[in-house]
Amino acid sequence: MPEETEQRYDPAAIEPKWQQRWAADPALYAAEPASCGKPKYYVLEMLPYPSGQLHMGHVRNYSIGDALARHMWMRGYNVMHPMGWDAFGLPAENAALKNHVPPRQWTLANIAGMKRQFGRLGMGFDWATELTTCLPDYYRWNQWFFLRMFEKGLAYRKKSKVNWCPECATVLANEQVVDGCCWRHETTIVEQRDLVQWFLRITAYAQELLDGLDKLEGWPEKVRTMQRNWIGRSQGTEVDFFLEEQGPGSRVQGSGKTRIRVFTTRVDTIFGATSVQLAPQHALVAAFTAADAALKAQVDELIDQQKKAREAGDLGAIEKHGVPTGRFAINPYNGARVPIWVANYILADYGTGAIMSVPGHDERDFEFASKYGLPIVEVIRPVHKIEAAQPLPFLSEEGVLVNSGDYNGLTCTEAQMKLQEAATRGAFGEPKITFRLKDWGVSRQRYWGTPIPMVYCESHCQGDGPLPVPGEQLPVLLPEQIEITQQGGSPLARVPEFVNTTCPKCGGPARRETDTMDTFVDSSWYFYRYTDAKNGNAPFDSATAQYWFPIDQYIGGVEHAILHLIYSRFWTRVMRDLGLIVNDEPARRLFTQGMVIKDGHKMSKSKGNVVSPDDMVARYGADAARTYSLFAAPPDRDLDWQEDGVAGVSRFLARVWRLTTRYAPLARAGRGQQAEAPAGLSLKLLRKLHQTIAKITLDFEGRWHFNTCIAAIMELVNEIQAADAQLAAGDVPPPVVLELLRSLVLLLAPFAPHLVAELWEELGEESSVLRAPWPASDPELAKENELEVPVQINGKLVTVVRVAADADAMTLEAAALDDEKVQSRIAEKTVVRVIVVPRKLVNLVVK
């Protein structure tokens, strides 16, 4: 019944008004101290990199988290919902290079802009604990942690092959190399270089990080699997082959002084080894080639092939080449003499860099042996085909040994154990577990990062290696005035005031470490800092962290499934072993939201399909943009951004606004009035309401299908709309109208906070909607008294019958058999069986 005076829903007026009010009330989104007595709930979305612009992926991520936080506030929890900035990193330097703006200035300006955007979206963050990783009061604790790790031997230096991106002019972690290219420059091939680097000993926690995954039931299976693969545990045996002495008469088992240690997961096949294969970079190969120029040339070629394949990222596709060294190795189990080859598909940095080649029972070895005419020996047969030879290679571990001396007839598993025992006894091998996970290289030859707090004495203590900066000298400040150039190497090395210092031990001249830390360091522990963000004496207070941790719900993109999340799990364990915290894992539950897609592609500048959150807010309002981002798909799936859909949600919100403002006076009149037992239309509306409350409450408890939650609210609103005329005529008593509208607003509160605040006030409420209890569903009111129950004949739908909701099986069966359509279909047939599921269905099996 549109009145002539009726106005229109105007988010552009409503939203800024409430944003101002919220900004003026710092307690609104603030966490309370542990003493508040409420159960705690820590909901965290991954902190953004301050690129300058929020994108739709952010809107989605933070809409999910904000909805959850608001819901938990209304459920009476003490909610922590913080926000910060992952503010170190390369883009700031690139911007400096391009626009001649200092990285700090560029970064802080971006933060200010994005913070404004967050405000315009109405996100409920507690800005009092905001942290910015590029500021000294944060990064000093990176340095502090680094020193603790150095003390414990968890931070160390080693020369190593590193990935070098010519575009970034810096070293990349293995994790930052994607298909042989830089993760930021997807077409730039990464080169290999030798540099002395700082490493964090994450491998010391490899087994624990792996075992911990089994207990992380609140994490997506996909993420757990990806981490398992990344850690890459492999259980096997190391065995020493003996290098045959040069010269005649020296083929004596065990006589060798030189041992070639190989790693194998299939020691049971060792009697089938017909060669030993070394990585081209294996130390022994260098010894062989030293005196053999021809061999050296061949090996260099193999090295080159491997390097090229590695750079191209398709090591898996390398064509197998090998060269014989002319040397022989002795199998310690049977004294067999096998040739030693060098092959381009053997990697120096996995296992021992050497393998035994068993062409009978390994596909790669088979391919290699076939190509070079090496013997292929069968040593395993399937149990049930013990008599007959198999086509080789036979790969299964379900078999028994043949041609294996004393071990013949054993199953593979038995043989593995016995062979391991023999190796240990004979001191030529042992059981061994290998991991694919490598130590974390944290050195970066960049400016915009945390300075590594180490110095190198150039006088008396020169021989002592790197020396830690004393704790009281922290932070080692990043110099502000610096020219960013594209030259390689560390920019800090060109700042004498930074580099030149005094030795903490002898007071003589010394040089500072000029590398900075990987930005993944910043994000490995930031969520602890939120609990005590202003602490100047420690990274955080342990008791406070113990109250808040683990994080109850962590939310972010699946692109962080490996790097950020495995480093965070590592850092948490280090902090635990330092006695700072008691939890093993940072987050109890992890949620990975899907990507935002448009026109079939991820939004990106290069595809030209970017939708700006600012535009959406300007056109439809923040509530519509946020609600759409939750309505268009379940949050874990990819979301297809369709602007018509945003417009649709906006119309829905307008409808809510119209209905609520239209009947708010009526509702307010119902305040304090005694409600009669509802009947007729009132009962119908209240029933729908309580069904909706039940559905949404349940979804917030784990399933998180906010799309169907919002759809359920739409159904409720449609039903109220359908009663418009009766409402206008006063057919529904004011207390019922009050309950309907009040609950409707509460249900919508996690999704459309501005509209809800406006309507909440319209309904005469004075405190924040966040302090109002979440509505409870009354099961009596939610109950239907009549149901339509489908009737099937032989599993095919024939009709529906209308019965009382509590009709028992007999009543339901009778009603079904009584139906005309059913009657005509079962005439002249025999009902063999009747399946009755009360409330659900009747199925007649007839012949």
Place this chain on the structure above:
RNA sequence: GCGGAAGUGGUGAAAUGGCAAACACACUAGCCUUAGGAGCUAGCGCCCAAAAAGCUUGCGGGUUCAAGUCCCGCCUUCCGCACCA
């Protein structure tokens, strides 16, 4: 090759083993109007002129009274890992 996820109308999607397509978009028709990116009503999977009937959840089998859902085999797409010994 290994591992994970997905495949349903014109579109986004919904469905504790129990009426497939809720909710929304788009579209069609009607109404209304202070003409707005408005509002209200109705229709809208396929087949058919229409109704009735029939058909329909990537393909092929199976379990079950009953399968989009469970099991087996395949196809396709996306994601992660990969000569890892």
